[in-house]
Amino acid sequence: MTGSDRPHAGTPPVVPPPRPPGLSPVLSRNIAALNERRRREQEAASWQDRTADAVTRFAGSMTFVLLHAVLFGFWALANLGLIPGVPRWDETFVILGTSASVEAIFLSTFVLISQNRMAAAQEKRAELDLQVSLLAEHEVTKLVTMVAAITEHLGIQSEADAEVGELKRDVAPEAVLDELASREQDGERRSS
Secondary structure, eight states, rough: OOTTTSTTTTOOOOOOOOOOOOOOOOHHHHHHHHHHHHHHHHHOOOHHHHHHHHHHHHHHHHHHHHHHHHHHHHHHHHHTOOOOOOOOOOEEEEEHHHHHHHHHHHHHHHHHHHHHHHHHHHHHHHHHHHHHHHHHHHHHHHHHHHHHHHEEEHHHOOTTTHHHHHOOOOOOOHHHHHHHOOOOOHHHHOOO
């Protein structure tokens, strides 16, 4: 043990906190429910969506890159006459260029199909997140109202008393959205 490894005199050793025994039952249930939902959505996907996802997954792999490097490398070397015994079939590389262009068109279409599907799933998750946030906001507002009533009944004063009136008001999501839209329009007018 070197001098820098030794604990300082009088300093207790640092012991990491114990690890929790596992996930809470609610969290475990939520994870299982989300996994089950994802599995059902994958099973319900059309064959076109599953095909697009499979092609996109393969096109985004190193196997795809290596396969193309070997194929295009062989094509180039053969048509430059650098491989003995292999005749040239595309000396101007027009066929290779056309093939690569057609492949790019199809691959970009498959990627767009997959991205559209992922965007739709993300939109659903965002909607769920918004609904849960609105519910949590409503519940917190009710809790603030209840705690304020208890502190008033007990005659307890606190620094937060000035803000309690505001905190007891429910948030109206449509009013928030209207205000955001209004500020966005004001910002666009100022920048014009």
